[in-house]
Structure formats: structure tokens, C-alpha cells
Amino acid sequence: MLEIGTILGDRYEILELIGSGGMADVYKAKCHKLNRFVAIKVLKSEFSSDSSFVGKFKAEAQSAAGLMHPNIVNVYDVGEENRMYYFVMELVEGITLKHYIEKKIRLTAKEAVSIAIQVSMGIEAAHNNGIIHRDIKPQNIIISKEGKVKVADFGIAKAATSNTVTSHAMGSVHYTSPEQARGGYSDAKSDIYSIGITLFEMITGHVPFDGETTVAVAIKHIQEEMPSPRVYVPDVPISVEQIIAKCCQKNPDRRYANVGQLIRDLKHSLTNPDDEFVVIQEPASEGGTKNISDAEKSEIRKHTAPVTPIASPPVQPVADEVRPAKPMEQFDDDDDFEDVFGVRGSRPKAARKEEKRESVRPREKKVTPERPKQTRVKSSKNTRRDSYRSRDDDYYDDELDDDVDPKMEKAVTILLVAAAIVITIIAVVVIGKVFGAFSGSASTDDGEELTISTSAGTTTVPNVVGMTVAEAGDALTKAGLTAKATYKESTEYEKDYIVSQDIEGNTEVASGTVLNLVVSSGKIVGVTVPDVVGMTEAEAKVMLDNEGFAMQKQLQESDTVEKGKVISQNPLGATTAAKGSQVTVVISSGTNVEQVTMPDLSGKTEEEAKVVIEEEGLSIGTVAEEESDTVEKGKVISQAPAAGGMIDKGTAVDLKISLGKKTKTYSCSVEVGAPANYMAGSEAVIVLLSPSGEELGRFSASSFPYTVSKSGITDIPSGVITITYLSAEGTWETTNPTAVTFTAEE
16 A cells, blocks of 8 residues: 555655555545646556556556546546556545445436436447446446546456456456356447446346356356346336346347447436337347357258359368457457456367357358348458458458559559669768768767768867858868767757867867767757745656756755755756756755654643653643643643654643633522512511522512522532511411522623
């Protein structure tokens, strides 16, 4: 796993791990170049170490990066860092369809069909770009917080099918098509099968085929009939049941011909769910190739005259003729023939030979009904060949390749060679006129040798700096020297002027000595250097790259600049430098200060805490006091930095000391009435008591109603009132206690 803060590709900063699967870990990251959040899927080491897998993964992922559709999790970039391979995707906030189904148990038919339409629209866009998903399942479909449905993981499944690691994980085999289960073969109709299985699960909350092992599930896909969703949900609309049935036909030719047809039926189902409009055609009615049994072949031979081959000579059996080819995106050689056991080439060799023998048939023995005549198109060999080929042909006539006259081919070849010789001669003459003594081209960047005639003895090297190429050629020719030129941009000279020479002028050298010249390829226009001081390394790199500068990094300890940030740069920001030149950036490696473990000071008195702080080589920061219901007065409530972490010596430690429990005060203001048999005008005594019987106040009253008022009552929120009075009968009596609630004071 990657550490948080790791920078990939000098632009993607890893922020957090957001998911992990069988093949990769997914991280949330920030792209500093475009200032946006992305998701990065990093392949696990067992895949990254397989060069075959990596090659196919990169090719497929790069193809997927060209897909842009609202129902696809778009791929932005593919990269490699220290043999760790990753691709960068759109970050979608939401949950997978699998979790959504688990959360709702099952979806309504209308909701399931709506989701299936969005999934199909994304898959259709991929198919239109020649990309097959190969691993459609609810785990690879994301529902965003806005309700948008997006399909993920384009480009990774094909590479997985040819890898030696088992690609049909338990989670994928529930959705794999029968043809994939047999041998890893997959095309657009395999995706349609997987969409049907996914729609079945949305409607019912169950996958149609389940088992204890991947092999058991795969065999069910191949052999068992697809159950009706009505087994689980009796009120499934008839159109939805039929759409699922057509998607999940064992024979691919009985499924939808393309995803566009599936989308059409799904939309029809939304408006008319109970209509029976889905038609499952036999393969023959769709013009596809149909295998003919031996009995059928015999019957055809009885009623059909022998077919005369197109070619004049008898056509011999072709032992290495192969079956009609699948589209190129479906498989590469034998690498994609991986069955559900996850072992490449797990079919017995004898079985593969038997399949090949079954597909290779001599032309004389292949009897088919007479085909309609083909219109011959006069064009190139390949066009003529293709005009004779149809979907149900197992052969085409090789004699079509021989239609070009050999004499004509020979004549064309001679003309082409002659033209090439003439062009070469003209080029040599022109270059010789332009450069004088320079017989080679001096316009390349790789130091092409500029040859001249030489004479014996010694000669004086002329100073050709500042001359044009032609002038330098003349001067060197007269001196009997040879030169070799390299083109570079110059801050001083215009294009085609000599910038420098490796042997100084007026130096005596042997005739024929080779001078190394630097020729200006153009004058450099200065560019303002961006100021990157204070930025992180990744931010500085992106800023300099955007302006066309190369960054040279140096590390330096710093007590003032945070680790990983730029301390200084050369050239300075806001100055002008040549585009493409190097900017040296000094980055802080942090302080070189001894660190200690922060001690735990909680529960210590202020004096005890200060002693510990000083013993550890730390300093005392601010000391604040606050009330606490849990910490005894005078002891440490909290500290900063927190205990247990590593901190630099000399760091200031802040403390909070307890003042003890907070004292709360209350007030009482309540009106009491006269007792029932109170002798009017006589003096009564009113007593305010706490719940425990403690007297809080005593009042005298000779008239009623009377307001009992008392403030500053500490930590007692309620109490009772009694009245002792002279009754009308002339006796003193006391009322029963009456409960009262106090008001908290600010």
C-alpha cells in the first residue's frame, strides 16, 4: 500500500485509501497540475511483475482513456512509478450498484430498467469505440450522489484474461457469459449477457446461478437454463422478463445484435412494461453462420449437384485453413483463452487439436447451397478479395491474388528505383551549393559531420564564431579543415550562426583536423521564471513544467521551513531565463533537532508537570485555568502537544489546570397564598428549605399572597416551602411542604 502523501508522476498526491479489490487498490488523490481530485487505481504487485499482463493492461487502459461519456468513469491517465503501474480515473462520490442492491434488497422494475439503460448507454459508447468491457457486474457500476450511473474498470479486464493469475474471481463468474466460461472468448454480446445478469439481480436481489466454487457457477452458465425472474418476484413485467431472457441466451446469436437494440427495448419497457414486443430470433434468421450436422450434410448432398470451384485448377484441401476470425479486439493469439479455472491453456492439447481439425475442412468436401453471384469490383487485390468473401464463407479464391501482371509490377519497381536515384542526386547538388565545402547536411541536431577536402601538412584554424554556416564553410575549406556541427538554441546568435568552436582561432593544427562547431538553431526568447518559494515539491514541479523549465532538486535542513517545501530557487522568481533551462530548487528536509516522546502530564499538579517538562528538555508554554467536574482542583486537565507523539526538544508545552467543579447559583422567586383556615391579620412564618431539610430562608408575613424571594443559593436547584400560622380556631398550625424550582443565575 502507498503511504499518504506519496507523489505519483510528479503531480498526483495520494490522500487516502478508498477501496481495495482483487487486482488493485484505489486511492483518492489530488492532481496538482489541474487542481482537481481524482481516483487512482494501483495494480497489486502480483500483476505488476507480469510483463505480459502489464503490456496488455497499458494498451487497453490507454484505449479506455479515449472514452468520454457521462455513463462511464472516465480514465484520465496511465502511468508507472518504480515498476508500480496505475491509472488515473474520474473520482465519483457514491456507492456501487452491488451495495445499493444489498441496501434495498431488490429494486423496482422501473428503477432497475432506468439503471440498465444508463449502463447500456455507457457500454454502447465503448463498443462504438472498439472497446469491450468484459467484466460488467454491479461491483463495477457506481451510482453517484446525484443519481448518475457510471460504469468503471474499462481496459483492465482484457489484460486480466490473459494473465496467469486467476481472472474469474468469485464475484465475476456470476456475471460471465457461457463463451467466456468455456475459454476466455468475449465480444460485445458477452457484455450484453452480463448486462442481462445484472438486470436479473437488480429485479430479484439474487444472481441466477450460484454455487460454492467458481467452476460450479461457470458450469451452470454453460449447461443450465436461465431461470425466470418470476421465480423470485412473481409480478415482474413481462417485457422485463423477456429482455433478460434475450440478453442471457446461451447462443450469442440469439441475443441482441448490439447494445443499441437492447436500449431500444429497455426504453419501450419503461413506457409499456406489460407489452410483449421482445423477439428472440433463430441465428439463421439473422444471417449468422450455423453449424451443419453430418446428417444434414448427407441430406444436402442427395439434393444438391456438385459445386464447381471458382478456380480453374482443382482446389486442393488446405490443411491449415482456420475458422472465421473473431474481431481483433476479442483476443490476442492464445493468451485470451483462459477458462474459469484461471489457468492459461488449461484445455488439453488434444482437445485443441480436435477443435482445429473440426474447423479445417477441405474445400471439395464443403457443400453449401449455391450462393448468389458476386459483383466483381475492379480495385486493389484486397478489395477484389473482400468482394468475394461473405460471413458464411470458409474460403476465398487464392487466384484473385494473381490478377496483377508480373511485367507491370517489374516496370513499376524500375521506375520507382530510378526516381529515387534522381531525387538523391538533386539533393546532393543542392546541399553542396548551399554549404560549399560541407558535403553533409548541417541542419540536424545530432552532430552530422561536415566533410571538406584536406591537404597535407599543417594549417591555422580560422575563428568562425559569429559567421554563418556558409561563411564558416568557405573559411574552413580554405584552411583545409573538416568540421562537425551540433545545433543548439542560443541566447546571443540568430539561427544558422556559429556559436562556438572547440579549437580556438589562430591555433596551428594538422590539415584535415575535425573541428566541433555549435550552430545556433534559433535565438532563445527569455521566459519569466515562476516564484516557487514556499510551495511543496509537487506544486513547484508542476509550476516550472508549465512554463517549460526543468527542475533540479536539492535537499537542505531547515529550522524555519516546513519539510517538503521550497526554501529557495536559482534563478530567482520573476527573473528571465531561457525556456527549457534548469531551475535549481532547494527543498527543506526538516530540522536536524533531537526529538523526544511527549510525556503524559494528565493528573499531575502544575508544579509536577513543570518539573517533567523541564527534565525532557522541553519548555513551558501557556498555562490556563478552567473549571472541571472530573479533574481535581490544581491538577492538569489537558496538554498540547498530546502525549505519546515525537516532538523536537525545546518545544513549548501548553497546560490547562483545573479550578475544580464549577459553582452554580440559583434564585427563588415564588408567590404563596394564605392557608385555608388562616386568621386574617395574624403573623405567619414562611420557611424555605432544601430537599435535605436545610433552611435556606425565613420570612414573616401578615397578609397574603406573599412573594418569597431568595438569591445566591449555591448548587441547589430546588426546595420546599412551609407556612406556620395562627388558625381561626386560635391554634398554631404548619402546612405540608410545597415543592418549588429555583432559577439558575448567570
